[in-house]
Amino acid sequence: MRSSQLFGKTLRQAPGDAETISHQLLTRAGFIQQIAAGIFSLQPLGNRSITKIRNIIRDEMDRAGGQEINMPVVQPRSLWEESGRAETFVPPLASFEDRRERDMVIAPTHEETATAMARAGVTSYRDLPFTIYQIQTKFRDETRPRGGLLRVREFEMKDAYSFDADEEGMDRSFQAMVAAYKRIFKRCGLEVVMVEADSGGIGGKDSNEFVLLTDSGEDTILMSNESDYAANVEKASFIKKEFPIGELGEVEEFDTPGIKTIDELAKAEGVSKSKTAKAVFYSVDGEIVVVTIRGDYEVNETKLRNVLGGSEPRLATPEEVKAAGLVSGSASAVGLTGMKSVVDDSITMGSNYLAGANKEGFHLRNVNIDRDFKADILADIAEAKKGYLSPDGKGKLVAKRGIEVGHVFKLGNVYSSKMGADFTDEDGEQNEILMGCYGIGVGRMLAAAVESNHDDFGMVLPQAIAPYDVYLAGLGLDDADIAGKAEQLYNDLMDAGYDVLFDDRDAPPGVKFKDADLLGIPARVVISSRSRQNGGAEVKARTSKDSEIVEESNVVEAVKKLLG
Known part of the structure; x- marks a missing residue:
């Protein structure tokens, strides 16, 4: 290609709203043009790089046994109602009514459509296993698109779906995709780490992200300094400090005028925050939920959402707290009725806590779980932080920033059970198909490559994805x-x-x-x-x-x- 014939111009200055290095450089180099917030056109240079990424993905997906398909971006809302995600997907589905007055959605992902394809095409165990994939446009109406191609509303994704008859087969398909992903990222010149992750709106029992570690990343990754443990902060766990369970003392109310926080309470009593039971109130589906966690830890709202079955929690407002008859700054789960109680398991690793008396200006001594308050749900809902002990017992957690470039999920029967995707086994019994799904953000890969490969003068692209050699x-x-x-x-x-x-x-x-x-x-x-x-x-x-x-x-x- 001759530059005199090339469409697109380089810019000496980046647009003022370009926050990240990749957004700045891809715009200045004439790779992308912004059309609206989170919506971009690829110009010739950018499209050449994206095409190279697509070709690498296709090579490795085909090598791993994937079969390329193409599914529609516009889908009937009824398909999403079958899966139960029509009202729960975050951000909310972009939808419209067609001329026949049917409700339609613009797909942010394609699990429903892939399940419907399998439902129509699989009858017997002889039809399994198989993996299908596509490179297709998605739309998610993000509330705050940012970073150029890093967080957009319309984007291109490679999404794959595996279908198996049993757990062993699902695990094999999952590992085949993990191996394919590692080859894809290596060929694209991206050094990534595989970390444990939350499954979010996709669902399933297990998931892992592939993360490019870079200081400009928007995700926080916690990694052991002595082992290969790594997890997104939303998923990360840690070894909590345990304290001897002493003889349970009698509950005693005492006066605490002006004390509203755990820090103030611990300081006034001359104890560690680990001797306090902190109460946090959330609004979940219009109801107040009381969350109790040891005072030296914080609530991980993603973990909380998961133990609540996927409902999104938000901190209750002062007005909601007051309307529920709760006393902000002096509250606890002790004596509360008519609201769900979620307790972090750290509370079971000690005894005789300081807690709110549900009475303005008063707290309680010697509060203990089971005797003084109950847990409707007892689980790990604590947020891991750097310096905490790695969950494998090897070293401490360190925090790094990263960019998610791929995500793999073991879905199991999350979709097949709801949508009737069954098969007949060798004994003539009906069974639900077990699924996995696997995504790579194509444009995000280019942006991530720029974030980790640049200098003061511009991009330093790996040959495999550079527009020209x-x-x-x-x-x-x-x-x-x-x-x-x-x-x-x-x-x-x-x-x-x-x-x-x-x-x-x-x-x-x-x-x-x-x-x-x-x-x-x-x-x-x-x-x-x-x-x-x-x-x-x-x-x-x-x-x-x-x-x-x-x-x-x-x-x-x-x-x-x-x-x-």
């Missing part, structure tokens, strides 16, 4: 001899199998060099009167400060040494 700059092309040599190099490099962007513009050398660095193309070749006087053409890797002069006849070989 070689940036060829001709300087002084009004000289017929220079122009002829540049054309020869252009053809020689293309004949050798390289994608070449030939900068044949009538522009100053500085402009061309700045654009070469901005675009992040792995190899740069410059032909000019000066280079020819020095013995040939300049060849330089994007990652190198220095170039070397190579005889024109050896340029292809020199590029091969740089790129392979």
Whole structure:
């Protein structure tokens, strides 16, 4: 491709609303154009990189036994009502009514459609196992799209779905996809870690994220400093401190004027926060839920949502707390009736806690679970933090930032049971198909690559996903001899199998060099009167400060040494 014919222009300055490095550089390099909040067009350079990513994904999915399909973006809402996600998916489904007055949705993901496909196509165990995948557009009406291609509303995803007859088969399919993902990310030049993750709105019993570790990431990853344990903060667990269970003391009310917080209470009594039982009130589906956790820990609202069956909790407002007859700053689960009680298991690892007396300006001593208050749900709902003990007993947790680029789920029968996707086994019995699903954000992969591969001058893209392999700059092309040599190099490099962007513009050398660095193309070749006087053409890797002069006849070989 000749730069004089290339659509799109580079920019010296990024738009003022471009928050992340990838948003800034992809816009400045002419890869993307923003159409609306969280909605982007791919321009020729960006589309070339995305096409390379798509091709790598297809290669590895086919290698792993996947079969490519295509499912519709617009779907009947009734399909989502079958799965139970029509009202619960977050963010809410984008929907409309068609001319026949039927309710339709714009799909944010395709589990329902894939399940319907299997339901129609599978009757016997002989039809299993199989894996289908697509690279398709999705739409999620994010409340706060940000970061260019990192968090968008309309996006392209590779989503795959495996269907098996039993747990063992589902595990094999899951591991095959994990291996394929590792190959995909390696080929795209992304060093990722696989971490435990929350299944969120997709559902299922287990899930893992593939995360590119970078300081610009929006996700927090907790990792052991002495083992391979790693988890998203939403999912991470840890070893909680246990204290001896002493003889249970008698409950004693005492005066605490002006004390409203756990910190104040512990300080006033001269004890650690671990000796306090903290009450937090949430509104869940219009009802107040009291959550009790030891005072040295915080509530993880994702874990809380999961133990509540997927209902989204939010902190109750002061007005809601008061309307429920609760006393903010002096509350506890002691004596409360008519509301659900959720208790973190840290409460069972000690005894004789300080807690609110549900009376303004008063607290209680020697409060104990079971005797003084009950748990409708007892579970781990505590948020892991850096410095806590790793759950495998090896080392402490350290916090890192990262960008999620892929997610894999063991769905089991979450969808097949609700949507009637069954098969007949060898004994003639009906069984529910077991599923897995596997997603990769295609545009997000490009953005993540830029976030982790850039310098002060622009992108430094891995060859596998760079729009071109070689940036060829001709300087002084009004000289017929220079122009002829540049054309020869252009053809020689293309004949050798390289994608070449030939900068044949009538522009100053500085402009061309700045654009070469901005675009992040792995190899740069410059032909000019000066280079020819020095013995040939300049060849330089994007990652190198220095170039070397190579005889024109050896340029292809020199590029091969740089790129392979």
